[in-house]
Amino acid sequence: MTTRYTKDHEYVRVEGDAGIVGISDYAQAQLGDVVFVELPAVGKTLAKGAEAAVVESVKAASEVYAPVSGEVLEVNSLLEDTPGTVNEDAAGRGWFLKLRITNPSELDGLLTEEQYQEFVKSIS
Template sequence: MTIRFSKDHEYVRVEGDTAVVGITDYAQQQLGDVVYVELPSVGKRVSQGDETAVVESVKAASEVYAPVSGEVVAVNSGLEDTPGTVNEDPHGQGWFVKIKLANAAELDSLMSEAEYQDYLKSIS
């Protein structure tokens, strides 16, 4: 399973031709308790870097950007009722959207887990 990370603290877990997108554990820690998640419509086309979702916490609202281009094929509607799942299991049940990859080569522009850990050290 391939997992890649963006400098905006989104992760991409590649499953076949689909990218499962969410925010990293670091991002949810920075946000604090998530109280609301706004998700896009299934069928929406996104380009790498586009705002895809919004996550609100007790501290702030933050955009979630598409780390890859493609079509939204699923959204985690469970987050509407239980947004705290983002805090509890950001890399598992707390995913936001699934995007059918339009260009798998875009994954090469994202960081590996080791590169992301180094990036976190450089910003803290």
């Protein structure tokens, strides 16, 4: 299982031909307390870089962009009732959506865990 990151602080955890998408722990910390998450419809096709979801916190509303292209297979309905799960476990139970990756080569342009940590250090 591989996890890749964008410079907008989304991650995609690759499992076979599917990817689980969410925001990084750094992103949830910057947002503060998450109070609402708007998720896409299952079956929706997303292009890399397109808006995939919206997350609202006590500080701001922010778009979550698709790190790779794909079709939404599943959304995390837990977030509708308990959006704070994103703050508690961004990389685990706080995932946003699962998609079927349609262009695996797009993963090559994303940051590895180490590259992402270096990027976060450079902006902190």
